Amino acid sequence: MEINLKNVWHSYDGSTFVLRNIDLLFRNSGVYLIVGPNGSGKTTLLKITSLIIKPSRGENIINGKSFWSLDERERENLRSNIIYVHDKPILVRGNVRHNLELGMKLKKKRDRTLIEYYIDRYKLRDLERKSANKLSAGQAKVITLIRALSLKPEVLILDEPFTFLDSQRSEMLIEDIEDIVEKEKGLVIIATHYMYKELKEISTQQIEIINGEIQRTQQ
Amino acid sequence: MFNIINKTAIFIISLLVIAVAVGSLGYYIWKENQSSSMPAKNVIIVSTTTSLYQIGVLDDLFNSFNNLTNMNISFNVLAKGSGEALRLLADGSACIGFVHAPSLELQYMNQGKIERLAIFGYNEFILVGPKSDPANVSQAPNVIEAFKRIYEAGERGDAKFVSRADLSGTNVRELQIWNLTKLNPDGKSWYLKSGQGMSQTLLMADNLNAYTLTDIGTYLKLAGQNKFNNLVILKKDPLYLINVYSMYLSKSSNCDNPNTWYIAYKFKDFLMDQGQQILETKYKGLVDPAKGSESMLQQAWETLASLG
Amino acid sequence: MVESIFSVTLRSLYISSAASFFAFISAVILSLIASRAEKKKADAILGIFEALVGIPTTAIGLLIYMLLFPGGPLGSLRILYTPLAIIIGEIFVALPIAYTTMFRHFQSLRGTMRELVLSLGVPEKHTSSILLRELSPVLVSSYLTSFSRAIGELGVALIAGGGIEGYTNVLTTAIAIQSSIGNYEYAIWLGLILIFMTIVLTLLLKFIGEYLIWK
Ligand SMILES: Nc1ncnc2c1ncn2[C@@H]1O[C@H](COP(=O)(O)OP(=O)(O)OP(=O)(O)O)[C@@H](O)[C@H]1O
Numbered sequence: 062m063e064i065n066l067k068n069v070w071h072s073y074d075g076s077t078f079v080l081r082n083i084d085l086l087f088r089n090s091g092v093y094l095i096v097g098p099n100g101s102g103k104t105t106l107l108k109i110t111s112l113i114i115k116p117s118r119g120e121n122i123i124n125g126k127s128f129w130s131l132d133e134r135e136r137e138n139l140r141s142n143i144i145y146v147h148d149k150p151i152l153v154r155g156n157v158r159h160n161l162e163l164g165m166k167l168k169k170k171r172d173r174t175l176i177e178y179y180i181d182r183y184k185l186r187d188l189e190r191k192s193a194n195k196l197s198a199g200q201a202k203v204i205t206l207i208r209a210l211s212l213k214p215e216v217l218i219l220d221e222p223f224t225f226l227d228s229q230r231s232e233m234l235i236e237d238i239e240d241i242v243e244k245e246k247g248l249v250i251i252a253t254h255y256m257y258k259e260l261k262e263i264s265t266q267q268i269e270i271i272n273g274e275i276q277r278t279q280q
Numbered sequence: 281m282f283n284i285i286n287k288t289a290i291f292i293i294s295l296l297v298i299a300v301a302v303g304s305l306g307y308y309i310w311k312e313n314q315s316s317s318m319p320a321k322n323v324i325i326v327s328t329t330t331s332l333y334q335i336g337v338l339d340d341l342f343n344s345f346n347n348l349t350n351m352n353i354s355f356n357v358l359a360k361g362s363g364e365a366l367r368l369l370a371d372g373s374a375c376i377g378f379v380h381a382p383s384l385e386l387q388y389m390n391q392g393k394i395e396r397l398a399i400f401g402y403n404e405f406i407l408v409g410p411k412s413d414p415a416n417v418s419q420a421p422n423v424i425e426a427f428k429r430i431y432e433a434g435e436r437g438d439a440k441f442v443s444r445a446d447l448s449g450t451n452v453r454e455l456q457i458w459n460l461t462k463l464n465p466d467g468k469s470w471y472l473k474s475g476q477g478m479s480q481t482l483l484m485a486d487n488l489n490a491y492t493l494t495d496i497g498t499y500l501k502l503a504g505q506n507k508f509n510n511l512v513i514l515k516k517d518p519l520y521l522i523n524v525y526s527m528y529l530s531k532s533s534n535c536d537n538p539n540t541w542y543i544a545y546k547f548k549d550f551l552m553d554q555g556q557q558i559l560e561t562k563y564k565g566l567v568d569p570a571k572g573s574e575s576m577l578q579q580a581w582e583t584l585a586s587l588g
Numbered sequence: 589m590v591e592s593i594f595s596v597t598l599r600s601l602y603i604s605s606a607a608s609f610f611a612f613i614s615a616v617i618l619s620l621i622a623s624r625a626e627k628k629k630a631d632a633i634l635g636i637f638e639a640l641v642g643i644p645t646t647a648i649g650l651l652i653y654m655l656l657f658p659g660g661p662l663g664s665l666r667i668l669y670t671p672l673a674i675i676i677g678e679i680f681v682a683l684p685i686a687y688t689t690m691f692r693h694f695q696s697l698r699g700t701m702r703e704l705v706l707s708l709g710v711p712e713k714h715t716s717s718i719l720l721r722e723l724s725p726v727l728v729s730s731y732l733t734s735f736s737r738a739i740g741e742l743g744v745a746l747i748a749g750g751g752i753e754g755y756t757n758v759l760t761t762a763i764a765i766q767s768s769i770g771n772y773e774y775a776i777w778l779g780l781i782l783i784f785m786t787i788v789l790t791l792l793l794k795f796i797g798e799y800l801i802w803k
């Protein structure tokens with residue numbers, strides 16, 4: 062998939078723009094890193110890219126089609142390939158297992174092998190039956206990441222994925238990201254304050270955003 | 281969508297099941313009651329004063345009527361004050377009514393909303409109060425004089441009076457007597473308005489050492505159950521305290537069908553014939569039969585109605 | 589002469605569970621719709637319902653009477669003094685309380701649940717089912733509150749139902765009528781049953797809810 066933001070502006074309250082004049086092209090297959098200080102607009106940019114927020118101005122062109130002028134069916138089709146993971150994990154009532162399967166249940170997918178694989182890989186077997194509101198911050202974060210990974214999306218957008226993660230799981234996550242890009246030819250976009258060496262090595266492009274504007278991009 | 285909310289679905293279904301189970305059980309019992317006690321095709325809504333309802337005389341009359349005529353009419357009884365009972369008749373919300381407030385009855389009759397079928401019974405109102413009788417009403421020559429004494433004692437701070445203030449037959453009579461005294465107790469600190477039924481008002485008067493006007497039936501029933509500590513009969517008055525019960529038919533279009541009329545007139549015939557015997561044998565002193573006192577009662581009714 | 593406490597109790601349960609059930613369902617549907625509306629509009633609607641919570645049930649009873657009596661606009665339906673009249677009236681009694689106890693939660697959680705659904709690449713229409721599941725404890729307590737309000741109200745049952753023995757007599761009307769004729773002992777029993785039943789039902793539903801969802 063190819064995502065192209067064209068002249069995107071965004072304002073939450075209708076007066077102050079937290080994103081200004083954004084032009085970006087995200088191409089298959091690659092890892093894009095977005096960096097910038099707190100409040101600079103990274104999360105907003107990611108949500109616009111993952112089709113959750115409609116930008117106040119400008120276009121979001123997916124595979125050559127301007128997303129927000131498509132009809133409902135086509136939008137749903139395109140959207141189903143893009144998965145976003147919130148910086149603050151959103152979990153629902155129920156146990157860990159239910160939360161892990163949430164995406165699959167909603168998409169009516171039956172094959173749970175990937176979930177089993179990731180549960181073992183990230184050593185979460187013991188947590189399966191635990192209530193979602195009794196998890197530690199890192200546990201909650203990992204669960205939302207696995208929930209996204211196991212859906213095998215063409216585009217994976219991660220907001221601060223390494224916050225709360227221990228170093229071992231961070232490394233695993235970087236490996237998994239690498240796999241998506243190398244093996245599946247997917248697209249991964251990450252906003253992060255943690256610049257791991259391994260991450261830098263696999264990144265296609267780094268984008269720095271300050272005060273809602275793109276400061277510089279670096280291949 | 282359903283696999284995601286299966287537990288919610290189960291929960292909501294269990295809610296539903298409870299609602300439905302309870303509902304159908306209730307419905308079953310209700311039907312059961314309907315079919316066992318009154319397998320009725322004909323339902324007629326009756327409004328009545330609480331006093332008749334409490335004495336139990338109406339239920340008795342309805343049952344005898346059904347037994348005698350094999351009609352199986354279901355009389356759905358609304359027990360209200362006379363004012364509300366008459367209003368329901370005027371609206372056509374009820375078709376037959378049993379009331380005892382001549383002045384209000386006259387008003388609705390003049391408006392053409394109700395029709396009187398019969399004066400079927402009477403009893404008397406009595407003035408009750410604390411044994412000590414601080415206003416000395418038992419020595420008064422008549423009830424008007426007694427009310428004047430209560431007023432004076434009230435002003436002195438020696439006596440209280442509880443009024444039902446609900447436009448019931450009893451309350452209407454009380455107001456008529458106050459009118460005749462040319463004194464207005466309304467707003468006085470010793471004049472208490474209960475806004476409740478006769479029994480509650482009596483119990484209130486007993487607890488407050490106050491006077492009140494009551495129908496004799498309710499008083500005797502509660503006295504028989506030893507509910508009073510201090511409340512005794514202090515004054516009777518054959519002229520102003522006679523209590524006349526009449527049966528009415530609503531003239532609303534809702535009741536204007538041959539079936540309702542047939543039942544109403546059939547019941548009236550029963551009430552004035554076998555019904556009178558039932559009153560005579562079982563309810564003497566509570567509701568006396570009108571038979572034999574027709575012209576006296578008609579006269580009393582007219583006097584009372586004209587008191588306004 | 590006096591109707592058995594058992595059948596009065598069952599009739600009460602049947603009438604008020606029906607009324608609170610319909611009120612609850614309508615409140616849920618209304619909440620789902622209103623939580624998608626603009627905040628200002630939604631707040632205005634909530635304000636109206638909050639004001640309606642305080643309306644005396646006797647006023648609602650009179651309103652239903654004026655609608656249903658033979659000369660009223662719906663008089664031809666002939667449902668005055670039937671259980672159905674009480675159910676209709678009690679729906680209006682229970683709806684505002686059901687709505688006000690649940691709506692804020694819908695409003696505050698819908699945004700998050702919508703983002704969750706969209707972030708998983710799922711059509712937005714799935715938000716409602718996730719939202720309902722998430723709010724289930726709120727819904728249970730909201731249902732129970734409206735049930736208690738319906739079973740404990742007197743105005744509608746007395747004015748629109750009439751308290752007819754064997755037909756529309758419910759716990760509250762029986763208490764009112766029996767105490768108005770001085771039968772305090774019977775009335776007290778009814779009152780105790782009323783309290784006992786609301787408590788048992790509340791615990792029962794809470795338990796079911798806990799068992800299915802909370803764990
Ligand atoms: N829902 C919202 N309503 C109003 N303003 C918002 C909202 N979300 C974010 N903002 C504002 O938009 C600006 C950009 O926020 P954003 O979350 O995109 O920053 P960020 O770069 O992700 O910051 P951080 O590094 O802290 O995650 C901030 O000034 C923030 O206050």
Ligand SMILES: [Mg+2]
Nearest residue numbers: 103104148220
């Ligand atoms: Mg952020």
